[in-house]
Amino acid sequence: MCGLARIILDRGARASGSDAVESEAVADLRTSGIEIATGEDPAASELPEGCDLVIASAAIREDDPALQAADRADVRVLNYADAVGLAMRGRTGVSIAGTHGKSTTTSMLAHCLVECGLDPSYIAGARCPQLGGGWRVGASSLGDAPETRPGIFVAEACEFNHSFHRHQPTVALINNVEEDHLDFYGSIDEIVESFRDFARLLPPESEGGRLLIAHDGGHRREICTGLAAGVSTFGFAPGADYQVVHDASAGRIGLLEDGAYIVGWDTRLAGDHNALNAAAAAILAHWLGADWDAIGQAMAGFEGVDRRMQRLGTVATRDGGSAGVIDDYGHHPSECDVTLRAIRTSFRPRRLICVFQPHQHSRTRFLLEQFAHAFTQADLVIVPEIFFVRDSEEERRRISAADLVDRLRESGTTAMHVHPFAAIVEHLEEVLADGDLVVVMGAGPVWQIGRDLVERGTSPRADRDRENTP
16 A cells, blocks of 8 residues: 555655554655554544545455545545556556465566666565665656557555456466465365456457466466466476576576576575565566566565565574574465475574464464464464454454464474563563574564564663673
């Protein structure tokens, strides 16, 4: 929503909005001249004078006062995905879809296109420091470029609530397809069907329509059968149209097309999952007009996005050593598993301690068994309260953080339930030792724990505490 607000502002409209709480993102929007009301501010329930259009995120309930005010005033209401779809009109829309890796791949592609001189617009759900945020407006996307082809607009495409069906892409990626959002979808079959309908938004290959889909894990046969757009696959398998080769020990990614080597680069990001994300971004960049050599140089320089295995710093420990702190957005069992494996392999900590906040009670309940086996790489898992969002009160009562802790313990993982966040920070300060690594993981406000831990661990108070420790 922040990126969309900036894009709307840059296109000449007057934008304002509301959010539940104050945050860095809210402060950044205000700096840009966008008025934001938060919390109990009456302005959060009202429409600004002369309002022509209301855009609501998927998290906004139908009984929200501002939406009710729009209904009474007969003001047009769009959801976020509808607005993104409209922004794609007249441009080369590129939709990045998949259960995992959307934000990272979107940012990788945007960075690559910028470095290769293709001047894209992009919007993602995560902030990329190299691009100045989670959004960008390129001159070509505003119609100011001298070339005749439409400007490139890259957007993350979420499958929840069929949101990505509102996009209007010319080119698309399906990175992977797994069970998620089971509060909306009834089964994996329904999810695959939704991705199939998304793929059918693409124009025929004769009109430039192209789909890049995972060779393994993308349900490509079910999704691509009868598709008019051109289809290519990518993955580690030799049978993929684009084969990805990842040397994790050397930090090197190579890409082959039909068995022939085409490009390679040194990567700064750990994990096979990031190798696949990077390869997908590179392939799409080439499809959009970038040269392979320039793509390799651009991908080698990509530094990552916020909250994706983001190193926050180190804290001094009571035994006179130091422990590292990493922040990550992972909130699905597969994401948690691959991220922890990548961290364990790349950083080789003495102990790997994961603070994991489940996101939504329904997701935790539906995927409880997968979560129970997703943290085998962690020496200790600390679980705060489940982040309550979108679910009903009835759903909230059906499962708790303690239930997840019990299943983790039953599966052989050392786990404990600690609440509130301040107590978790204090517990970590007590138990951390030299060589430990803390991973703070989840899609809710759990990120505060990592930042608080680092800030306290480098404060004069923390130094005094260590000096007084026998």
